[in-house]
Amino acid sequence: MTHQFNRRKVIQRIAGLGAATVFGLHLNFAFGQTGAGPIKVGMTGALTGPYSEYGEAVKNALDLAIEQWNAKGGINGRKIELTTVLDDQLIPDRAAQNMRRLLDDKSLAVIMGPGGSGPSLAVADMVAADGRTFINPFSQNPTPTYPNGLDKPPRTNMFQFGILSNVEAAFLGNYLGKTYKKIGLAHESTGYGVAGKDTLLNIINKSFPDRKFEIESYAQRATDVTPQLLRLQRAEVDAIVVVGLGADLVNIRRTMRRIGMQQPLIASAGGVSVAYMEGAGDAAVGTIAPLVPALVESNPRPEVTAFVNSYKAKYGPDRQWGPDKNRPFAGMSLIVIPPYDGANIIFEGIRRANSTEPAKVTAAIENMKGYAGVNTVYSFSRQRHHGIDSENLTMLQAVKREDKVVWEVLKN
């Protein structure tokens, strides 16, 4: 039995279906900002995958900030809605695709960008072209916001709240140059590691030109880093500085001990993570890192206390909070607080401008001086679209207190 289908009929039916589909696709009206109705926010971040702690940090921060604003009546009476949350797993391609979708949605007023240097770089051009107000939550690479260099004006619609690598490098470089003569520098072979290493070298060379360096690189999640550390040991460096994420820092720390390296270990801010603290255990004691001291100061500012309490109330002592139920992990200043402060500042900017028009919001933010956030007190300007500067940073050290390893301000 054969099935004789009338080809013409089939083609007609398909053509009909096709036309309907085209029409359906066409039904994609964009509701513009009308000055009434909720203020819509969209975000993309690493919600799943090996870096999900970063996306989770941003989402938690954003949710908390929005909830608090809405509890006070929203922004000038308009509620804030986080309408679109996309997952990019910290993969640059994915972030770019997600950003395309977010930008296509003309109803969004504020966009919370992806974390990580790779994704931030991948979306920078298209965000700048679009022009809407954009928050870079914690990435340290300054190029997305300052594409022409740090001495030239930043992109008007983009604001960055993490510790920029040049800021960290200036501070850390100053400390290192003052304290050590021969510096061993190990960096992970990623955008974060390479950029961090480059900026650090630049700073130290400028202010302390006679300092010597030994530079090694390692792959993220490498099984063994013995050769790199052996070379640093052989070079008899005074200290080891690591620009990389916390998980690999554990391996480095253990290897240092296995081969008997006594030099002090200095981590970049990105190394201060729960994985490091748990993995290194007591071996973490002595590690030094630059950070915002907000969470470890003995007399915290009221904004800090308020945040700490409200975070714990909403989320409990979760993965971001860290293993010590009573004290929040210092690393929250790196990935949770920046997007929190960032969201608050943007919302404040919208409130002051009484508009979501990017130019007006930007003007309002640039006029902000002395805004008390959690990580620090913020001031912006036409030239400055980032939140944290060197003077906001302190060197911290991991110490043992009552059987726990905690971070405290480094005593000289």
Next chain:
Amino acid sequence: MKAFRSYLSIIFCSPQLLFACALIIFIAAPFMTGAQQQMVSFAIISIALAQSLNILAGMTGQISLAHGAFMGIAAFTSVILVKKLGISPLLSIPSGAVLSGLIAWLLSFPAARVKEFYLAMMSVGFGMIFSEVVREWESLTGGVMGITGVPSAQLGTFIVFGWVVSTTDYMRALVVFALVMMFTLDRFVRSRWGRALFALHVSELAARSIGIRSGQIKRQAYFLSGALAGVAGALYAHLVSYIGPESFEIHRSIEILVMSVVGGLGSLAGQVLGGIVLTFLPLQLEAFADYKFIVYGVVLTLIFVVMPSGLAGVLLDPPRFIANRFRAQANNVSEKPAERKRIVGEEILRWENLRRDFAGLTAVTNFNFSLRGGEVVGLIGPNGSGKSTTINVVTGVYPPSAGRVFLKGQDISALPIEYIASLGMVRTFQDPRLVGRFTVLENVMLGAHLHQKYGWTEALSGLGRVTVDERSALDRAEAALSLINMTEFRDSVVDSLPYGYRRLVELARALAVDPDVILLDEPGAGLSEAEIGRLKQVVRHLASKGVAVLIVDHHMDLLAQLVDYVVVLDSGEEIFRGSMNDMRSDPLVAECYLGKLDSNATKAEGAHA
């Protein structure tokens, strides 16, 4: 269900409808949002990637986890050429593709020498090396930071001959590309080269024995596969405007594998299905990301058990491998290809002092033999006596340890199998190594491969000798089919036929080669009475045409009716040569088959008597 499948197949597999779909998308383009255009563009690129892997994995049976790297090679090449040297994308994209193809071609050399599963590891290793090179060669590839600001439509920086290409234009160009790709691939699959790849997959040895040059074909398949992946990679780079080392690592290769396998290996339509499903599903289902690894894992684990032919196997009719336009004349059998003059009685095949050892075991030794055109000779002996080894040595599967083999006067002692086949000697196997998914006709046409002359470019473009060669090959195949009396089975899929029929089809395939000598390895095993009858007819016909025939078999009755004389082997040595009657009464032969009469046994019998 069958009706549903046929319906779907009409929609999906008819060229007119494909064209219509493309037209609709083309027209709808300006009304689509940026994200929708991007989605369609991704889908097309995914389809191209799946097709590229299919050429290697689905058709040739070469598993590859390196296609992410092939994508990447072309992507970086194109981007670097455009961004740093200001070369037009029209040049840079093909250049990248050619480079990918060349590197894939280079990889085919070690690939030819190793077992199948080593290929997977080799491809992973290559991918890792590529990734490492990209990360280190900072000056060229941007190192770990990758390259931002890749000239692309969405940034308005993709410029061809002074024309700034918009995202709409880019998508339209991709639609055109997709059309061209599908038509080209369809032509390829239905050409001698496409069919040869499938034959290679099933049995490299069998393919070579009918003259298919496996090494050369595999290398070309690698080139084509790598080049197509390269085109997709370059198009991808200019779509997303950012590439870095992570864009092309193992997870990408795994995604391509999943697409290809889910769609259905070996089916062009399947690749389209796989590409579409695995582009839209992740983008539409946000939750998908959470479960992505789990889904991919389950799919890969179970696919070969549950749905080995993928979605295409379930939803569509099986693909076919002969272009329909050539079949119009296929039923005309009266035109047989010109027969070659063969002289009955002239010596065609000879071997002298033939010997073959295997690590201490001598399988054949001291063997001398000569075969004339029109002769039918039987080669018999108990298992392990060296019969199959002889055939293998003589046809080039292994070289002789000593002695020489001559075909029509030419020394062929250590020549490759396919070359010997092209000189006119063909053999059959103890198990029919046919392409299961091919029809009888498609399988038999493989035998005519040697006589077709058109190359890959003609196969892809459809120009040149293709029509002439395909038609004459079809004629040869039909002629062979009528010899074995299976003309009405020409469109039956071989897997659905009983064993005996399959053996006959294999014989027909060998006949289509039109050899001067044919060696039959146990042709009668597993055949029914009727089938044996056909076999006898064929052998007699061959002998009458001056073809020399050597038969290895155990069916004494069959041999008795066919052979002029027999040669008996035992433990690698010849123990008898002569007529079958004389053989039956020869004591040495009886002893080798039945064993020496045990003198103790006779005494014991006597004692009980």
Next chain:
Amino acid sequence: MNFAATLLVAGLSVGSIYAMIAITLNLTYWTTRTVNFGQGSILMLSAMGTIFLARVGLPLGFAVLVAVGVAAVVMILIERIAIRPAMGESGSMGWAVSTLGVGILLQGLVARYFGSQAVAFPEVLMSSDLYLTVGGIRIGAQYLLVFTFSIITIAAMEAFLRLTVWGRAVRAVAQDRELAGVMGMPVLGIILTSFAVSGALAGVAGVLTAQIIGTVDPAFGFNLLMSGFVAAILGGFGSNIGALVGGLLIGVIEQFASGYVSTALGHGISMVILLLMLAFRPQGLFGIVEVEKA
């Protein structure tokens, strides 16, 4: 001198783990002519399992044992789900893809239910700062311990194979499965045993590696599998001596390449060795060239 010596020690230590992994590949190869492409996830499973069990209160040593046991069981499941059904299916592609799939599935499951973060792996055997001094050269005790542990395990495996009845049965099945079956050997039982041992050994390798690195995440294991594979190819697939020599060689070569030339070369060199071996001597240093009956 210290430099080279430490590189050597580290290389032997990591190399001994590669050797162990190569042997786990050999085990399934003998009895079924297949190799588990998801073996990396087995390593990961036992390391993650140890951490998880330790967290819920099991004493560490016990946690390791249970986790290794789980790895063995999972391997048996893999034989049933991914290997046996896929045999004879279009050559080796069937089981290669299915075992790869199982590896990905395990990774996905662990990531889904335990998170994708790198989690800390405690110092099971001893602290990382203990060391010995031999001839004026400092040798980290952890390296030494990992090396010793691996060698003992490998030696035990060899003894098992050569001296016990089960061991000889495994070798019989490896030679000729049909014949072994006809001779009355419980072929399926032998196959399952080989898989279980392969899994257990992989579990041990996973724990030892986690010990060195310090943290584990769901993607942990794939690179190790590749290195183990290179070790097996270098030494000759199917040969235990080959696996040992191959593993140690790869470990040491990687360290020295990293130490004296560059880390990039260190990463890439094992893959280059893989390609070269496959191109020029696929049977490895100790393997036998197999001649197939056409």
